[in-house]
Amino acid sequence: MIELEQRHFHCPGYYIRAASKRFEAEGAANLRRRVFVQEQSIFHKHDRDDIDLIATHLVALSTYAHEADQVVGTVRIHEEAPRLWWGSRLAVDSDFRAVGRLGAELIRLAVCSANARGCDRFLAHVQMQNVILFKRLHWSPLEEVTIHGTPHMRMEAQLDRYPPCADPVAGWYHRPRIHEPHR
Structure with a gap:
């Protein structure tokens, strides 16, 4: 009997950066619609508002052969x-929520980018189920x-926990830790 070598799937990395291409902006809008309209039913048709016109949109992009493949997370x-x-509008695709730290990396880029632009105060309205995550990321609750x-x-x-990121379009490449199965 030939013993087969056990192989483990290694997760690809993710680009965390400011949206700079049309497919990134469209992917972020589609993801927000899936999460806030279809999944959570917070909005009826779309979640777009006037802030979208002035916001910087950040994305987490899955990769295929180290090339950006699809938008799997976003925040503005x-x-x-x-x-x-x-x-606002932090969203991670339901198929990618188990991937370590995508939401956290988007939050980090958001605050680091604003910090580089002279931010003295950075606020967010956080859904209650995400408060624990934000506390772990050095955020303080103010009011419900x-x-x-x-x-x-x-x-x-x-802000002292988030060093300035002067080039959010470059962002960074995030490779999640691989969890080996227990034997």
């Missing part, structure tokens, strides 16, 4: 007032609010 940031930045009929926590990032 905008400066509401001088030095006051907001993050209801937005679009959904409970949220207004939270603030601890």
